[in-house]
Amino acid sequence: MALELIPYHKKRVLIIEDMAEMRTSLKSMLNNMGVNLMETVGNGEEAIIKLSYNNYDIVFSDYELGRGKDGQQVLEEMKASGKMPASTAYIMVTAAQTVEMVMGALEYEPDGYIAKPVTLDILRTRLNRIIRTKEVYREINQFIDRKDIDGALEACNRLAVERPKFALPAYRIKGKLLLNEERYEEARDIYDTVLGIKRVAWAVLGMGKVEFQQGNYEAAQKLLEGLTRTKAKYVEASDWLAKALEAQGKYKAAQQVLEQAVEQSPKAIRRQQALARLADLNGDADVMFKASKKASILTKNSAFRDADNQIRYAKALQKVLKYGGMREQKIASKEAMVALESVKTVTDLTSLQLLKCGLVEAQTLFNSNREDVARIAYSGSLAMMGDDLQLSPDDKLDLLAAKLVMEDEASSQAYAATLLNEIGNDPRLLKKYYGVLDFHLIPDPQKRHALLKQRGAELLQLKDYEGAWEIYYKATRLPITDSDCQIAALQAAVGLYREGPRSSERLQLTNALFGELQDMSNNDPHYPELEKLRLQWTRQTQEDDDQSTTG
Structure with a gap:
């Protein structure tokens, strides 16, 4: 497509920018380029609504959007929901050049970036290039938007044959489509072919995913470890490496991998949630507190708000509630109750989630010197434990933590002895078991x-x-x-x-x-x-x- 023939007058544009002056400036420059169909929003929450119910050809999003969601979180949420068409060009506009921003932007792959301050010449040059590149994949994206995956796969093949310069990007899209469709053997063939030509990082990552999905956890680990050591921008490899390690029972190593990953890209919501879950499994209260708190902050008014993470955050706050200073205790009590109230608004909670929420609520109330109400909440939680509710050893350890607070010493110690016998020689569970007892005995x-x-x-x-x-x-x-x-x-x-x-x-x-x-x-x-x-x-x-x- 010749640059001068880009029909900007037909393009529908959304500008996500919290600064009124910048919104006005961008609109003026785009209007100068022929864009007439423009809408603007001032924050990430409004952007999610607009993007969920309308289709845009081009989205300009500032990275920093004041309070609430930033541009990275908007992009992450829209990609996860599948509500933004593949044909939409999402462009990040930013003055920030922090490691956090760069890694976050790389991870969620916007179609392009424009650095502030933005001039008309810079905007025209960058936008022309982005739109021309987007046009290369137009047919593929149209099939994806119509949910015609076989059509998209064939379009990938045609692009690779007709324009060899774009063969590798076409195979990359094809591999992702096959993985999403759980067509793992076909995906393996794609990645084998690419790796036979050139050892590119995305193909190594794709093959690692294939190995994991097919239960070859050691092979996945080997591939992904090599990638995390050599390609820092592929933070996603850390997520899959952690999964491969966890599948082999290497919980501590899996946690360490995610701890390093969140340092690189701390605003990745689901990674913080995954880290909090692993830290909980490992009985690492400090890491669980940090990760669950970060995830709780990031998911405020977000589709990624997770009931289990909110329960973990409230559970992690018990240390402050029990042993912190008076002001800290007051803040922790409020935050824990807010987290637990947000859990109760979820309509499809499981019986296990309701039990865990109730147990942590009882401990929160007890540690906030509201013992009578705490005992009512505790009794209500126990009433949920029917014979059909299957508790894992980790769930029973959560129950033990509540029993140590809410029941007399003889009853709680009897339960502890029974649980210890059930745990047997499992090192992870034993460490967590003694961690629960140790925490209770701090006074x-x-x-x-x-x-x-x-x-x-x-x-x-x-x-x-x-x-x-x-x-x-x-x-x-x-x-x-x-x-x-x-x-x-x-x-x-x-x-x-x-x-x-x-x-x-x-x-x-x-x-x-x-x-x-x-x-x-x-x-x-x-x-x-x-x-x-x-x-x-x-x-x-x-x-x-x-x-x-x-x-």
Whole structure:
């Protein structure tokens, strides 16, 4: 298409911009280019409504839109809903050049970007180029908009044959269509063909998705790990890598992958929700709190608002409610109740979600000094537990957390003992189980210390040095700690350092712990073991220092 023949007078345009001056300026420049059919909105929420009920040829969206949704979130939501036609050109207009903006924009693939300040010449040049590129895929997009997938696939084939310059982009679209249609073997053939010609990142990602969907989790992991190491802009690879790791039971590794991914692109709503869910599975309350809070903020008035995430956010706030300062407790109580009230507005909640919401509501009320109302809410929650409600071990751990607050010690401990027997030797669930008990015992240092020492000894016996170190070191931070606990923590540290991986933070903590025991008398019964550990530690760390020096 010749640039001068672009029929802008026929194009319907939506401008999403919170600044009135910029809206006026863009309208004036577009009018100068021949655009007559223009609408404007001042925020992301209005944009979602407009885009959901109208079709536009071109959308200009500012990245920063003041309060509420930004341009990235509008694009993410519209792509997920499928309500914006594939033929629409979505263009981000932004003055921001932060890593957060760049990664977010790359991830959701707008058709183009225009940097502020925008001049008529810049606008004309960039828009002409974007529209001309969009025209290349017009036939494919028309079939997609008509939901004629076979027609779109054939159009991809024609484009690849007739215009070889666009063969790889055509195959990329074809691969995505086949994945969406769950035609995995055909998608595999596409990615095999492309990778046989050139190792492009999107084909590696596509093949990783195929391997995952077909249950080849280790193969998916291998492909996706390589991609996340070499192609930072393919943050989506982290999502699928986390899924592949979780499918293999590698929950901690899956969480770590998503933690790194949200640092790159923190406004990705569903990734934050996925991180909160994994952190919950791992019993990592701090990460669950951060991720669920971020997701809760991002999903305000959003189609991605998730009942489970709101329940997790309210659950994560219990730590502040129980042990925070008075002002913090007041804020946390309000936020928890708002989150839980938003859950109750969902019309299709499952019985399990209703149970979990009720349990967290009861704890919130109890920890907000409203014990009578809390007991009513707790009784109402238990009434939902019919014989047909199947609770997973994780669900039962949530129930245990509520029982420890709401029931007498004998009843809750009896339930804890039964649950512990059911959990068996599952490392993840055991860690989470003892985490629930540990959290409950924070006000009772004596019992908490005894619990930590008991669990630490079990892990040390199993040579789970990482788990033992984590537990014992926590115990050494209690005011009532003893030499037994400190020595055991050092035993775990030495064993863990020997096995690897090495951590500079743990190295510093261990050195500091040795320092805390430097004044131990040689008459102390622990002294020989301390000196033995100190010698082993010195040898191990000295060897590493020597290797790094000579290397």
